[in-house]
Amino acid sequence: xxxxxxIKIGLAxxxxxxxxxxxxxxxxxxxxxxxxxxxxxxxxxxxxDDRREHxxxxxxxxxxxxxxxxxxxxxxxxxxxxxxxxxxREHIGYAEPLLRRGVPVFVDKPVCSSYEDIxxxxxxxxxxxxxxxxGSGLKHNRQVRRLKEKAExxxxxxxxxxxxxxxxxxxxxxxxxxxYLPHGVEIMLEVFGYHPESVNTTVLSADxxxxxxxxxEYLVNLAINGCRPSYLVINGDKSTAVRIDDRxxxxxxxxxxxxxxxxxxxxxxxKLVKSxxxxxxxxxxxxxxxxxxxxxxx
Numbered sequence: 001x002x003x004x005x006x007i008k009i010g011l012a013x014x015x016x017x018x019x020x021x022x023x024x025x026x027x028x029x030x031x032x033x034x035x036x037x038x039x040x041x042x043x044x045x046x047x048x049d050d051r052r053e054h055x056x057x058x059x060x061x062x063x064x065x066x067x068x069x070x071x072x073x074x075x076x077x078x079x080x081x082x083x084x085x086x087x088x089r090e091h092i093g094y095a096e097p098l099l100r101r102g103v104p105v106f107v108d109k110p111v112c113s114s115y116e117d118i119x120x121x122x123x124x125x126x127x128x129x130x131x132x133x134x135g136s137g138l139k140h141n142r143q144v145r146r147l148k149e150k151a152e153x154x155x156x157x158x159x160x161x162x163x164x165x166x167x168x169x170x171x172x173x174x175x176x177x178x179x180y181l182p183h184g185v186e187i188m189l190e191v192f193g194y195h196p197e198s199v200n201t202t203v204l205s206a207d208x209x210x211x212x213x214x215x216x217e218y219l220v221n222l223a224i225n226g227c228r229p230s231y232l233v234i235n236g237d238k239s240t241a242v243r244i245d246d247r248x249x250x251x252x253x254x255x256x257x258x259x260x261x262x263x264x265x266x267x268x269x270x271k272l273v274k275s276x277x278x279x280x281x282x283x284x285x286x287x288x289x290x291x292x293x294x295x296x297x298x
Contacts (some may be wrong), residue, residue: 022254043077054127133267
């Protein structure tokens with residue numbers, strides 16, 4: 001019996017520290033000397049958004065075999081791909097040609113920063129039958145998954161609301177709130193459901209604001225203030241507050257993506273769309289100082 005085929009993952013973008021973290025999740029042995037995935041390696045990186053010296057450092061520290069010089073070279077060398085530039089508006093230009101090949105693609109948060117881009121990517125993935133994965137890795141966090149399962153089983157009884165605190169900055173050079181707000185929004189959608197009706201934002205400063213998200217039967221507050229650690233609070237007949245431990249975010253995200261590569265089934269694309277719609281609604285609420293219905297963001 002021959003050796004098991006190695007799944008080779010290519011990274012498009014190396015400026016973000018996520019590139020090295022994802023590479024090490026696959027390519028660095030665990031304390032017991034084994035690998036998280038015996039048959040998966042990050043094999044190449046294309047640092048189109050980065051300085052050459054840093055790309056080489058990522059390659060060396062991540063035990064990556066090749067620095068590619070183009071998307072075409074990356075695509076020819078690898079079986080699946082992670083799109084990692086920090087600005088969401090850049091993602092479609094790299095993800096679209098790969099999805100047209102029908103290969104698995106993970107797009108880091110924010111997947112896109114416009115409704116047109118996210119809808120186009122999702123329709124392309126559906127049409128090609130390609131795996132499309134992405135967004136915040138915190139929705140794969142073990143505590144978030146556990147609370148989601150409990151909520152779905154009715155453990156908290158009637159849910160009356162909740163709170164999530166995290167970070168975002170309206171003045172971030174990486175497209176403002178799009179850079180960090182996906183974390184809080186995607187945790188919320190996973191736990192409280194993908195059918196929020198509206199958002200209303202109260203702003204104290206660029207990095208200290210609250211988003212009141214109205215569902216049909218309850219309210220969820222996103223307390224965006226940069227305070228750490230982050231907590232997820234569920235209020236219901238039974239209530240709980242859980243500290244979100246994000247130390248394993250990269251290995252948890254990679255487990256999810258590798259599972260999708262193996263199964264050939266990607267994320268529910270409508271959930272990716274809804275996450276983008278909520279963030280766009282928050283942006284409009286900030287700009288106009290009013291409540292904005294999520295369904296109107298089209």
